[in-house]
Amino acid sequence: MIPVAIDRKKMILSAAERTFASFGYKATTMDLVARLANVGKGTIYTFFKNKEELFNEIMNQFIKRIKATATNAIHDDDHFFVNLHRALYSMLELRKEHQLTIKLTQELREIGTAQAKQALANIEDAILGFMEEFISHAEQKQEIKLCDPKVTAFVILHLYISLVFEWEQRHQPLSKEEIAHLFELYLVQGLKK
Amino acid sequence: MIPVAIDRKKMILSAAERTFASFGYKATTMDLVARLANVGKGTIYTFFKNKEELFNEIMNQFIKRIKATATNAIHDDDHFFVNLHRALYSMLELRKEHQLTIKLTQELREIGTAQAKQALANIEDAILGFMEEFISHAEQKQEIKLCDPKVTAFVILHLYISLVFEWEQRHQPLSKEEIAHLFELYLVQGLKK
DNA sequence: GGATTGACCAATTGACTCATTTGGTCATTT
DNA sequence: AAATGACCAAATGAGTCAATTGGTCAATCC
Incomplete structure (x- = not known):
């Protein structure tokens, strides 16, 4: 070396x-x-060893950046829900704006490359893993109700992906503040009158 | 005639x-x-007129069946949330189990036929439209908090699709009762302790 | 004589081919 | 010993052409 x-x-x-x-x-x-x-x-x-290993090395670097971004978004003196929203939003923004994921998403849609699919799934798993741990912590500290952290992370991530990515497919994009507000309404407070 | x-x-x-x-x-x-x-x-x-119009006729019939199924699932003496869950779940079950949508979903994934994409989008729009009206009603009757019915229908549908279809891609499927329970926890009551 | 038909046509498709490109190796060079 | 790029088998993709398809319409039927 x-x-x-x-x-x-x-x-x-x-x-x-x-x-x-x-x-x-x-x-x-x-x-x-x-x-x-x-x-x-x-x-x-x-x-x-080969092209795939080179690609994985790049992707692992990127996943590290995502985790670092999320960790950076968490401020000890803020409330759990504020931190969760900020961490999640910053991860999704990075994913959304980073040329690498844009290209891979497009490649998966257009030609369905298996490696692109796996790579994007790995990014999602990394995000889910980070969230799961964060939620488990909050549960132990009794900041939220009892819930399965795996399902909860899954639900929250999918709610965000729906609001950030899928809503824009057919409507005006929602601002960061609107998304935070909807997150508060739907997941935090609940719809019950 | x-x-x-x-x-x-x-x-x-x-x-x-x-x-x-x-x-x-x-x-x-x-x-x-x-x-x-x-x-x-x-x-x-x-x-x-042509193949596409024949296909649209079939799809419109199917959408009518979905709406009828949803209407059937609504019982006046049940609570709004129970009705919403039952209507949504029955629509998704019909969509999930009907050979026509299974085949179209597969076709969209495998060869990306534009007509299959449009047809599945139309089904989603029909479901969203039904939900939107149902939610508007509940809002007027003050059974739920004030919310944008369009976004709310969108969020609820996507939550359900995540729980019914996407969760089982990588985990044990959730039962109808588990989904109802998660719906209650996440959307109705909220996560706040 | 209006409704029904299937032979027919232009356009599309997809199996096949073959020259080019690609991931990966290894004898040669530095 | 590390780095290189000519080289090779395998994969790709542009081009070709016969077969298939959506759609038409003159002949047929009731």
Whole structure:
């Protein structure tokens, strides 16, 4: 692991990140990654077993960024629901705006690449895992009612995805504040008069 | 509109319903519909402008059945939330179990037929429309808090679809009673302690 | 003589082919 | 020892063409 080798690995990862984000999984060729990284194609295979492993490395980096973003959004002195909303919204915003996920989503829709599907599922799992832990904590501290954290994380995430992504497919997008308000109405307070 | 003509139209509709449900939109040929209906192919075109219009007729029939099912599920002496759950659940069950929607969903996933997409969107719109009206009513009678009926219908439907269809992609399916309980917990009462 | 039919047609499809491209290897170079 | 890119088998995709399809309409039927 001499410095030059580390630099080469970094250059490969950097080039791969750009090409995967620009062309998706399938249309990214190892040749192009090598060219953009200024290395021979064979060099890539000294650091990564194959294309899929290179891709997974990129995705794992991205998932780490998502988790960091969520952790950053949590402020100890704010209420659980405020923190949950802010963490979730920031994760979804990152996912929504990041070129890599935009491209992968499009690729999954258009040609159904298995690797794109798996990668997006992994992102969802990471978000769900983070939420589940956060909800478990709140349950123990009696900040919320008793509930299955797995189902609760699932329901909350899907409510948000509905409001952030699916609602915009056919209506005016909802602002961050509107979403927070709806979250409060539907999940926190309940509809009962 | 002599009886024989009506019978012919009925036979065409009946044959078309079976073939669309068995083969989906694209793989259903007008030749096959004509053969199964025991009419000449040209006869179909005396009743329906083209394949798409024939298909829409079938779908409109199906949407009527969904609305009837929902209306049937509503009992005047039950509470709003009980009725809403029962109506929604019965509509989703019909949609889930009916061969026609199963096939169209599969066709949309596998080859992305535009007509299948539109047809499934129309079903969703019908369900949303029904719910919206039902929610508006409840709002006027002050059975629930003030809320935008459009967003509320959208949120409730998506919550149900998440619990009925998406949860079981990766977990044990939830029973009707569990779903009712989760609906009560998340949407009716709220998570706040 | 209006309703019904199926042979017919233009347009679309999809099986097949084959030249090009791709992921991955490894002998050669640095 | 690390890096390279020529090389190879496998996958892809553009092009072709015969078969199929949605739709028409002149002939047929009742």
